[in-house]
Amino acid sequence: MTDDKTLLRVENLNAWFYTEEGIVKALENVSFSVARGEILGLVGETGCGKSVTSACIMRLIPSPPGKIIGGKILFEGEDLAQATPERMRQIRGKDIAMIFQDPMSSLNPVFTVGRQVEEAIRVHNPDMGAAQIHERAAEMFKKVNIPDPEKSMKRYPHQFSGGMKQRVMIAMALSCNPRMLIADEPTTALDVSIQAQILSLIKDLQKDFGSSIMLISHDLGVIATMAQKVAVMYAGSIIEYGSVRQIFEHPLHPYTQGLLGAIPRLDQAQEYLEVIPGALPNLLHLPEGCKFRARCLRATERCALARPAAVEAEEGHKVACYEYR
Protein backbone atom coordinates (compact mmCIF):
# COMPACT_ATOMS: atom_id res chain seq x y z
CA MET A 1 0.00 0.00 0.00
CA THR A 2 1.27 3.44 -0.84
CA ASP A 3 -0.43 6.58 0.36
CA ASP A 4 -0.06 10.10 -1.01
CA LYS A 5 2.76 10.94 1.35
CA THR A 6 4.88 7.94 0.40
CA LEU A 7 7.01 8.35 -2.70
CA LEU A 8 8.97 5.12 -2.54
CA ARG A 9 8.19 1.97 -0.65
CA VAL A 10 10.55 -0.98 -0.82
CA GLU A 11 9.00 -4.20 0.43
CA ASN A 12 10.87 -7.38 1.25
CA LEU A 13 13.50 -6.82 -1.38
CA ASN A 14 15.87 -9.75 -1.89
CA ALA A 15 18.84 -9.60 -4.24
CA TRP A 16 21.43 -12.28 -4.84
CA PHE A 17 24.67 -12.54 -6.76
CA TYR A 18 25.40 -15.88 -8.39
CA THR A 19 29.18 -16.19 -8.13
CA GLU A 20 31.63 -19.02 -8.70
CA GLU A 21 31.96 -19.41 -4.94
CA GLY A 22 28.22 -19.64 -4.47
CA ILE A 23 25.21 -17.42 -3.89
CA VAL A 24 25.92 -14.07 -2.24
CA LYS A 25 22.75 -13.02 -0.45
CA ALA A 26 23.36 -9.30 -0.71
CA LEU A 27 19.87 -8.15 0.30
CA GLU A 28 17.47 -10.02 2.53
CA ASN A 29 13.91 -8.77 3.05
CA VAL A 30 14.86 -5.12 2.86
CA SER A 31 11.85 -2.89 3.59
CA PHE A 32 11.70 0.87 4.05
CA SER A 33 9.92 3.85 2.67
CA VAL A 34 10.73 7.42 1.70
CA ALA A 35 8.10 10.13 2.09
CA ARG A 36 7.75 13.03 -0.33
CA GLY A 37 10.22 15.81 0.36
CA GLU A 38 12.05 13.73 2.97
CA ILE A 39 15.71 12.83 3.32
CA LEU A 40 16.19 9.21 4.30
CA GLY A 41 19.70 8.31 5.42
CA LEU A 42 20.81 4.76 4.70
CA VAL A 43 23.80 3.97 6.86
CA GLY A 44 25.97 0.93 7.49
CA GLU A 45 29.49 -0.45 7.16
CA THR A 46 31.13 -0.93 3.79
CA GLY A 47 29.81 -4.08 2.13
CA CYS A 48 26.47 -4.16 3.96
CA GLY A 49 24.38 -3.66 0.80
CA LYS A 50 23.73 0.08 0.53
CA SER A 51 24.83 0.42 -3.09
CA VAL A 52 23.10 -2.81 -4.07
CA THR A 53 19.87 -1.38 -2.62
CA SER A 54 20.18 1.74 -4.79
CA ALA A 55 21.19 -0.31 -7.83
CA CYS A 56 18.03 -2.41 -7.40
CA ILE A 57 15.82 0.70 -7.21
CA MET A 58 17.39 2.01 -10.43
CA ARG A 59 17.39 -1.51 -11.88
CA LEU A 60 21.09 -1.16 -12.52
CA ILE A 61 22.20 -4.23 -10.60
CA PRO A 62 24.77 -5.97 -12.82
CA SER A 63 22.95 -9.01 -14.15
CA PRO A 64 24.48 -11.56 -14.30
CA PRO A 65 25.72 -12.15 -11.64
CA GLY A 66 23.09 -10.12 -9.74
CA LYS A 67 19.36 -10.71 -9.65
CA ILE A 68 16.35 -9.36 -7.81
CA ILE A 69 14.93 -12.52 -6.28
CA GLY A 70 11.80 -11.10 -4.77
CA GLY A 71 10.09 -8.11 -3.32
CA LYS A 72 8.59 -4.87 -4.52
CA ILE A 73 10.00 -1.45 -5.30
CA LEU A 74 6.91 0.73 -5.33
CA PHE A 75 7.57 4.17 -6.76
CA GLU A 76 4.34 6.14 -6.59
CA GLY A 77 2.63 2.76 -6.55
CA GLU A 78 4.37 1.41 -9.67
CA ASP A 79 6.48 -1.67 -9.02
CA LEU A 80 9.90 -0.92 -10.52
CA ALA A 81 10.98 -4.50 -9.85
CA GLN A 82 8.56 -5.45 -12.66
CA ALA A 83 9.13 -2.46 -14.96
CA THR A 84 10.34 -3.02 -18.53
CA PRO A 85 13.82 -1.80 -19.54
CA GLU A 86 12.14 0.87 -21.67
CA ARG A 87 10.05 2.12 -18.76
CA MET A 88 13.17 2.23 -16.59
CA ARG A 89 14.96 4.39 -19.19
CA GLN A 90 12.11 6.90 -18.88
CA ILE A 91 12.22 6.85 -15.09
CA ARG A 92 16.00 7.05 -14.70
CA GLY A 93 17.14 10.64 -14.75
CA LYS A 94 13.65 12.04 -15.03
CA ASP A 95 11.80 10.68 -11.99
CA ILE A 96 14.71 9.20 -10.06
CA ALA A 97 18.22 10.57 -10.50
CA MET A 98 21.43 9.46 -8.93
CA ILE A 99 24.78 10.84 -7.89
CA PHE A 100 27.75 8.68 -6.98
CA GLN A 101 30.89 8.88 -4.90
CA ASP A 102 33.03 9.13 -8.01
CA PRO A 103 31.69 11.76 -10.43
CA MET A 104 33.94 10.40 -13.18
CA SER A 105 31.89 7.21 -13.23
CA SER A 106 29.11 9.30 -14.78
CA LEU A 107 30.97 12.12 -16.51
CA ASN A 108 32.41 11.51 -19.95
CA PRO A 109 35.96 12.87 -20.22
CA VAL A 110 35.65 13.70 -23.93
CA PHE A 111 32.66 16.06 -23.78
CA THR A 112 32.36 19.47 -22.12
CA VAL A 113 30.43 19.46 -18.88
CA GLY A 114 27.90 21.89 -20.37
CA ARG A 115 27.16 19.53 -23.22
CA GLN A 116 26.69 16.64 -20.79
CA VAL A 117 24.16 18.50 -18.68
CA GLU A 118 22.38 19.67 -21.84
CA GLU A 119 22.24 16.08 -23.06
CA ALA A 120 20.64 14.95 -19.79
CA ILE A 121 17.97 17.62 -20.27
CA ARG A 122 17.46 16.82 -23.96
CA VAL A 123 16.91 13.09 -23.41
CA HIS A 124 13.88 13.68 -21.22
CA ASN A 125 12.59 16.81 -22.96
CA PRO A 126 12.40 15.99 -26.67
CA ASP A 127 10.23 19.06 -27.33
CA MET A 128 12.74 21.57 -25.99
CA GLY A 129 14.82 23.54 -28.50
CA ALA A 130 18.60 23.91 -28.28
CA ALA A 131 18.46 27.46 -26.91
CA GLN A 132 15.99 26.53 -24.20
CA ILE A 133 18.05 23.49 -23.24
CA HIS A 134 21.18 25.63 -23.01
CA GLU A 135 19.38 28.16 -20.86
CA ARG A 136 18.13 25.46 -18.53
CA ALA A 137 21.63 23.95 -18.23
CA ALA A 138 23.14 27.36 -17.46
CA GLU A 139 20.46 27.90 -14.82
CA MET A 140 21.42 24.58 -13.22
CA PHE A 141 25.12 25.55 -13.18
CA LYS A 142 24.09 28.71 -11.38
CA LYS A 143 21.94 26.83 -8.88
CA VAL A 144 24.85 24.60 -7.87
CA ASN A 145 27.06 27.70 -7.45
CA ILE A 146 29.55 26.99 -10.20
CA PRO A 147 31.21 30.34 -10.88
CA ASP A 148 30.78 31.88 -14.33
CA PRO A 149 28.30 29.30 -15.67
CA GLU A 150 28.66 30.13 -19.38
CA LYS A 151 32.44 29.83 -19.31
CA SER A 152 32.44 26.78 -17.01
CA MET A 153 30.05 24.93 -19.29
CA LYS A 154 32.66 24.97 -22.06
CA ARG A 155 35.21 23.15 -19.93
CA TYR A 156 36.02 19.45 -19.72
CA PRO A 157 35.65 17.34 -16.56
CA HIS A 158 39.42 17.11 -15.96
CA GLN A 159 39.55 20.91 -15.73
CA PHE A 160 37.44 20.78 -12.58
CA SER A 161 38.31 19.87 -8.99
CA GLY A 162 36.53 16.96 -7.28
CA GLY A 163 34.09 19.27 -5.54
CA MET A 164 33.29 21.12 -8.79
CA LYS A 165 32.77 17.83 -10.64
CA GLN A 166 30.35 16.77 -7.94
CA ARG A 167 28.50 20.08 -8.44
CA VAL A 168 28.22 19.28 -12.15
CA MET A 169 26.81 15.86 -11.25
CA ILE A 170 24.26 17.46 -8.94
CA ALA A 171 23.32 19.94 -11.71
CA MET A 172 22.85 17.03 -14.09
CA ALA A 173 20.90 14.94 -11.59
CA LEU A 174 18.49 17.76 -10.75
CA SER A 175 18.20 19.15 -14.29
CA CYS A 176 14.97 17.25 -14.98
CA ASN A 177 13.51 18.01 -11.58
CA PRO A 178 13.39 14.39 -10.35
CA ARG A 179 11.01 13.53 -7.54
CA MET A 180 13.71 11.39 -6.03
CA LEU A 181 17.46 11.72 -5.79
CA ILE A 182 19.63 8.84 -4.71
CA ALA A 183 22.99 10.10 -3.45
CA ASP A 184 25.38 7.19 -2.89
CA GLU A 185 28.28 8.39 -0.71
CA PRO A 186 28.24 11.74 -2.56
CA THR A 187 30.95 13.34 -0.44
CA THR A 188 33.06 10.36 0.63
CA ALA A 189 35.80 11.09 -1.94
CA LEU A 190 36.00 14.80 -1.11
CA ASP A 191 38.08 16.79 1.37
CA VAL A 192 36.27 17.46 4.63
CA SER A 193 35.86 21.21 3.98
CA ILE A 194 34.44 20.55 0.51
CA GLN A 195 32.19 17.79 1.92
CA ALA A 196 30.39 20.29 4.12
CA GLN A 197 29.82 22.65 1.17
CA ILE A 198 28.41 19.90 -1.02
CA LEU A 199 26.14 18.62 1.75
CA SER A 200 24.74 22.06 2.44
CA LEU A 201 24.23 22.55 -1.30
CA ILE A 202 22.28 19.27 -1.50
CA LYS A 203 20.17 20.33 1.46
CA ASP A 204 19.41 23.77 -0.01
CA LEU A 205 18.52 22.31 -3.38
CA GLN A 206 16.33 19.68 -1.77
CA LYS A 207 14.25 22.46 -0.24
CA ASP A 208 14.22 24.36 -3.52
CA PHE A 209 13.24 21.37 -5.68
CA GLY A 210 11.18 19.53 -3.07
CA SER A 211 12.70 16.19 -4.10
CA SER A 212 12.99 13.26 -1.76
CA ILE A 213 16.51 12.07 -1.16
CA MET A 214 17.88 8.69 -0.28
CA LEU A 215 21.28 9.60 1.13
CA ILE A 216 23.66 6.71 1.43
CA SER A 217 26.67 7.00 3.69
CA HIS A 218 28.86 4.95 5.99
CA ASP A 219 29.39 8.20 7.94
CA LEU A 220 26.97 8.70 10.82
CA GLY A 221 27.93 12.37 11.09
CA VAL A 222 26.78 13.00 7.51
CA ILE A 223 23.51 11.20 8.15
CA ALA A 224 22.89 13.07 11.41
CA THR A 225 23.28 16.49 9.79
CA MET A 226 21.27 15.69 6.68
CA ALA A 227 18.54 13.13 7.25
CA GLN A 228 15.11 13.20 8.84
CA LYS A 229 14.71 9.43 8.84
CA VAL A 230 17.42 6.84 9.19
CA ALA A 231 17.64 3.20 8.13
CA VAL A 232 20.55 1.24 9.59
CA MET A 233 21.73 -1.64 7.47
CA TYR A 234 23.67 -4.67 8.56
CA ALA A 235 24.78 -7.57 6.33
CA GLY A 236 22.02 -7.04 3.80
CA SER A 237 19.17 -6.28 6.19
CA ILE A 238 17.71 -3.14 7.72
CA ILE A 239 18.13 -3.73 11.43
CA GLU A 240 16.77 -0.42 12.72
CA TYR A 241 14.69 2.41 11.32
CA GLY A 242 13.44 5.62 12.87
CA SER A 243 13.63 9.39 12.97
CA VAL A 244 17.08 10.93 13.22
CA ARG A 245 16.31 11.74 16.87
CA GLN A 246 15.20 8.22 17.68
CA ILE A 247 18.27 6.67 16.09
CA PHE A 248 20.85 9.08 17.48
CA GLU A 249 19.38 9.79 20.91
CA HIS A 250 17.75 6.48 21.62
CA PRO A 251 19.30 3.74 19.51
CA LEU A 252 17.83 0.31 20.25
CA HIS A 253 19.73 -2.27 18.24
CA PRO A 254 23.04 -3.38 19.78
CA TYR A 255 24.67 -2.75 16.39
CA THR A 256 23.42 0.83 16.18
CA GLN A 257 24.43 1.39 19.77
CA GLY A 258 27.89 0.05 18.93
CA LEU A 259 28.13 2.27 15.86
CA LEU A 260 27.31 5.26 18.01
CA GLY A 261 29.85 4.22 20.59
CA ALA A 262 27.12 3.78 23.16
CA ILE A 263 28.04 0.36 24.46
CA PRO A 264 30.42 0.53 27.41
CA ARG A 265 33.23 -1.99 27.15
CA LEU A 266 32.89 -4.82 29.62
CA ASP A 267 36.53 -4.67 30.67
CA GLN A 268 36.85 -0.90 30.90
CA ALA A 269 33.66 0.65 32.10
CA GLN A 270 34.78 4.18 31.26
CA GLU A 271 35.89 3.43 27.75
CA TYR A 272 33.59 3.33 24.81
CA LEU A 273 33.74 1.11 21.81
CA GLU A 274 34.97 2.89 18.77
CA VAL A 275 34.79 -0.11 16.55
CA ILE A 276 32.50 -3.07 16.99
CA PRO A 277 34.66 -6.18 17.41
CA GLY A 278 34.61 -8.71 14.58
CA ALA A 279 33.60 -8.27 10.97
CA LEU A 280 30.52 -8.48 8.79
CA PRO A 281 29.48 -12.11 8.27
CA ASN A 282 30.32 -13.64 4.91
CA LEU A 283 27.24 -13.13 2.75
CA LEU A 284 28.03 -16.46 1.04
CA HIS A 285 27.60 -18.38 4.27
CA LEU A 286 25.20 -16.45 6.42
CA PRO A 287 24.63 -17.85 9.90
CA GLU A 288 21.26 -19.01 11.16
CA GLY A 289 19.45 -16.61 13.42
CA CYS A 290 20.44 -12.99 13.87
CA LYS A 291 23.22 -11.97 11.48
CA PHE A 292 24.75 -9.72 14.13
CA ARG A 293 24.85 -12.26 16.95
CA ALA A 294 28.53 -13.26 16.53
CA ARG A 295 29.49 -9.64 17.30
CA CYS A 296 26.74 -8.93 19.80
CA LEU A 297 27.64 -8.58 23.45
CA ARG A 298 24.05 -9.31 24.45
CA ALA A 299 23.31 -12.34 22.27
CA THR A 300 21.49 -15.31 23.87
CA GLU A 301 20.42 -18.74 22.60
CA ARG A 302 17.22 -17.48 21.05
CA CYS A 303 19.27 -15.24 18.74
CA ALA A 304 20.59 -18.38 17.01
CA LEU A 305 17.17 -19.78 16.17
CA ALA A 306 15.74 -17.50 13.50
CA ARG A 307 16.21 -14.06 12.00
CA PRO A 308 14.54 -11.50 14.25
CA ALA A 309 11.75 -9.69 12.39
CA ALA A 310 11.43 -5.95 12.76
CA VAL A 311 9.05 -4.83 15.50
CA GLU A 312 7.82 -1.32 16.21
CA ALA A 313 9.35 -0.66 19.62
CA GLU A 314 7.94 2.88 19.80
CA GLU A 315 5.96 4.89 17.29
CA GLY A 316 7.83 5.04 14.00
CA HIS A 317 10.86 3.29 15.48
CA LYS A 318 11.47 -0.24 14.28
CA VAL A 319 14.12 -2.67 15.39
CA ALA A 320 14.98 -6.22 14.40
CA CYS A 321 16.23 -7.63 17.71
CA TYR A 322 14.77 -10.17 20.14
CA GLU A 323 15.34 -7.85 23.07
CA TYR A 324 12.35 -5.81 22.03
CA ARG A 325 9.81 -8.59 21.72
Ligand SMILES: Nc1ncnc2c1ncn2[C@@H]1O[C@H](COP(=O)(O)OP(=O)(O)O)[C@@H](O)[C@H]1O
Ligand atom coordinates in the same frame (compact mmCIF):
# COMPACT_ATOMS: atom_id res chain seq x y z
N1 LIG B 1 29.08 -7.68 -8.67
C1 LIG B 1 29.02 -8.36 -7.51
N2 LIG B 1 29.29 -9.67 -7.46
C2 LIG B 1 29.22 -10.36 -6.31
N3 LIG B 1 28.86 -9.83 -5.12
C3 LIG B 1 28.60 -8.52 -5.11
C4 LIG B 1 28.65 -7.70 -6.29
N4 LIG B 1 28.32 -6.44 -5.95
C5 LIG B 1 28.08 -6.46 -4.63
N5 LIG B 1 28.24 -7.71 -4.12
C6 LIG B 1 28.04 -8.14 -2.74
O1 LIG B 1 27.08 -7.30 -2.14
C7 LIG B 1 27.57 -6.80 -0.90
C8 LIG B 1 27.06 -5.39 -0.70
O2 LIG B 1 27.74 -4.54 -1.60
P1 LIG B 1 27.45 -2.97 -1.64
O3 LIG B 1 25.99 -2.74 -1.72
O4 LIG B 1 28.28 -2.43 -2.73
O5 LIG B 1 28.00 -2.49 -0.22
P2 LIG B 1 28.03 -1.00 0.37
O6 LIG B 1 27.14 -1.04 1.57
O7 LIG B 1 29.45 -0.76 0.75
O8 LIG B 1 27.55 -0.07 -0.70
C9 LIG B 1 29.07 -6.89 -0.99
O9 LIG B 1 29.63 -7.16 0.26
C10 LIG B 1 29.30 -8.06 -1.91
O10 LIG B 1 29.38 -9.26 -1.15
Ligand SMILES: [Mg+2]
Ligand atom coordinates in the same frame (compact mmCIF):
# COMPACT_ATOMS: atom_id res chain seq x y z
MG1 LIG C 1 28.51 1.48 -1.68
